[in-house]
Amino acid sequence: MQTNAYGGFILARHWWQEAVVYQIYPRSFQDSNQDGIGDLQGIIRHLDYLKKLGVDILWLNPIYASPNDDNGYDISNYQQIMSDFGTMADFDELLKQAHVRGLKIMMDLVVNHTSDEHHWFVESRKSADNPYRDYYIWRDPVAGHAPNDWQSAFSGSAWQLDRQSGQYYLHIFSKKQVDLNWRNSDVRQSIFKMMNWWVDKGIDGFRMDVINLIAKPQDFTSTATSAISAVANGEHVHEYLREMNDAVLSKADLMTVGETPDVTPLDGIKYAGFDRHELNMIFQFEHMGVDLDPELGRFKTHPFKLSTLKAIMSKWQTQLGQKAWNALYWNNHDQPRVVSRFGDDRPAYRVLAAKMLGLVLHYQQGTPYIYQGEEIGMTNAYNFKTIDDYQDIEALNGYQDLVSTKHVLTPEQAITALQAQSRDNARTPMQWDATANAGFTAAGITPWLGLNDNYQTINVAQALADKKSIFYCYQRMNQLRRQYPIIIYGDYQLLDPEDEQVWAYQRHFEGQTLLVVANFTTQTLIRTFSSDLAQAKLLQSNYEDDAKTTLRPYEAKVYLY
Template identity: 40%
Template sequence: MVRKNWWKEQVIYQIYPRSFYDSNGDGIGDLNGINLKLDYLKFLGIDIIWLSPHFDSPNDDNGYDVRNYKMVMEEFGTMKDFDNLLCEIHKRKMKLVIDLVVNHTSDEHSWFVESKSSSNNKFRDYYIWKKGTNNNPPNNYTSFFGGSAWEKDSKTNEYYLHYFSKKQPDLNWENQNVRNDVYDIMKFWLDKGVDGFRMDVIPFISKHRNFENLTSTELKNPEITYASGPRLHEFLKEMNKKVLSKYDMVSIGEAFGIGQDSMLKMTDEREKELDLVFIFDIIRIGRDNWIQNHWSLKKIKKLFSDQSKIDKYHWPTVFLNNHDNPRSVSKYGNDKEFRVKSAKLLAMLILTQKGTPVLFQGEEIGMTNYEFKSLDQFDDLEVLGNLQKALDSGISKDEYLNHLNCSSRDHSRTTMQWNNTNQGGFSTTDNWFISNKNFNEINVENDLNNSNSILHFYRNLINYRKESHDLIYASYKDVDPDHKNVFIYKRKGKKYTYLIILNMSNDSFKYKFENLKQYSLEFSNKNSNIEIDNDEINLLPWDAFIFVK
């Protein structure tokens, strides 16, 4: 019997605050801007808000470089604004999950300032320092943002490790003092009343202490090595014992790089580590660094089946979009001719799979990728950081740009489209980043005023899921795993059996399902009647149905 939990039954909505809503006219989204939109999120049916980093930061990586964990980023507001936001969220019987970024800090954090000041400083061992070899870095580890993962400090003539930007030095979790300080930070926010953490790149906290060079194969996907440190599960168990277990909260690990075995151990209720993890096999299907290759529906169906083949001690997450990946309707749907219909289909997919659904701002109105014209339009430091690597691989700048127009993180960081006024109603002044030019057509106000919109489809489905615990905890079976266009699966609950039929293609055809007439139609993204003849259903492009018996 699966143990029931509030975080299994509710829907998470990720807010990237810088791009959500600007309340004070400085072009940057802020905490008060989120506060002003809480009634909208409540109307949509959202239960849990996941807030991307709001901590004090110099913003080398948009807040994922934390300077002070107990202060609010000045651009976003004050601690009083945060406390007020948390209070208003709880008044609406919603919950708040915040980002926890503790694999690394900013190089402007006081710990690192002290650490690099002297090799004898008491904070030296808060980070990972190594001597080089023949004036070269300690090993060939690479940064995700391009170049070496080691940066030389001229004062002490040693290198510090940074898996990301050189302004994001990695913490040394072998040091118990580091871990204790992290636990103190966690308690600070939990005691304020936050309802959980999404833990950024949490598998990277345990390092292989021999720091051997990566092989040529390992260099292609260094995250696999970085996420396989020997003490990861030991650290998470300690964190759970000292902090997580003492609060009614949800813990979510961003599990970039981990394998199936590690993921299962990390989220096994008996192991007492984390509640949920975000696995990237589905959201990054076809990805090879900045290149988006072709992907098949058959492969996606297998990935969904794999994550649903779990016992009663595990629970998956379901998501197709976040701040680090392009817009879902542009990758998995058809964002041109069938944007509305395919966005509704993706809504049905996310909200009827087994697991906790996680939405990203703008997904509920079918926001699309932006068409970048030049590399200097990008804000993401990963783009320029990998430019030389891309050119060295033999492609031109134009080819690199073409790839980025399919794969870049910046597609999901364009500002939220609220209405058809200047720059989509995000701000009254120039935005910190690009607004998609299609905001006249694609915006919240338009969708609110159209009962047949993507937004209302999401709202209706979210409410349907909330009222259907039978669906939430139902078993999962892919009925036709080899079909190239149709994703059809059964969710079998105690009272009802749910049959979901999704035509994930631009093609029309007839599909036969035995005893289809035994089911009644509950939901559809069609505006016209459904044609069923002798258990054969006529499927038009991007048709989506929920049948129940």
């Protein structure tokens, strides 16, 4: 293992620090058998495209057997492929073909909960003395009601009454996503056995869904209303993760990233510290809340302040520093399209803004994640006009709760919010070309989710034909990452934190300095951040020429000196 002097510290180098991840939402990536649903053979069809982009790891959203209540995050069999996606033979072929191309496969691990149709829960609810009863969290009613007032992430109580037994079971998400009882050592050993089964198959890592929620309290007297906030970072969570590391993760050269809502940088160091023997990195969500309402969440948005976004991201950069590793992302399957959210998706600015956002993110310290379609600047689906256009359980339940039941929002207000923030924005089918159904599925087939109606102008075929496209900007970022260690290992220093128009930061490594400057507005600005620019090398920009201290609309520049 190589080591390198880093700001007075010695930082070990790992392959996952130097890699770039591409996230695939299989249901929306490519339909190969003309049923309107993406599948594993569809992914195989585009492996050469992903290799051309220059990524290293493919993170697959869940492909396991599932009733699909929450698009695969409700798993009924961890060692079986959902029939929508193909067979285990298809997966084996995908793994083989990816490895032939030097691409790694990272699986989505969902072990906070299972489907209510999983064998464990089917047995668990049969009787109070069933051997699987303690695999889940069952509680008696309190004064004839649920054990507490916790609210699920998908609206309504986090407790579901099982009428046969008269007890409630805990579900932090959908009532069909039943929380596992990690206090039971048999649960943990069953999960570790399953994980090792996949490792033995040859997979290269795990993305762990809401992994910091697994350690539930012994009693449920908490007065918190959000179930997520009430259970996040429980007292035994690090004990469980170290046990997982000992039993599974330490036995192979895997990449691990944990999804961790409600965490601070201090928590991040505990989960992903270089000396902690738990995870390699985590996804935090603090920067994903800058434009959301504290009460209504996705159902009410407000303009964000650039200074706030910079402060959050910079805090994670500096406080993790030499202690832990960041996971860098703007988009994923749970977030709206970043060019629509933090950029500008109007035709005159979309390409510039998408490139700018990519440059700002990828030159920070951490492992960057590209979500499918981000590399061509896919946008939110403004053509979704009624609730019938949406399929996401969070959108449907929230609409029912806030519009139909509580009358907090009008239908128009709710749809406006969903156009800006719904998870379905990320899940519209991948836009491959300008033919019918965007090349995602055959003409005449109805896709599982409606298409974004701008696919005739925003698609992969168009991007590959244009050497100035967003795709080639991302490809170049991935190439430069391999050439310049400062991009990976340099420290981070925010410049002018109160500037509401420009994000500028420096990075330092082994006598070199990297300067990133980005204009988040449509105005032409003048900024001077270094007297060394005359001798600096312009490493990358989203404009053809370099105007030095002038920043044109959505201009981003990366200098090395």
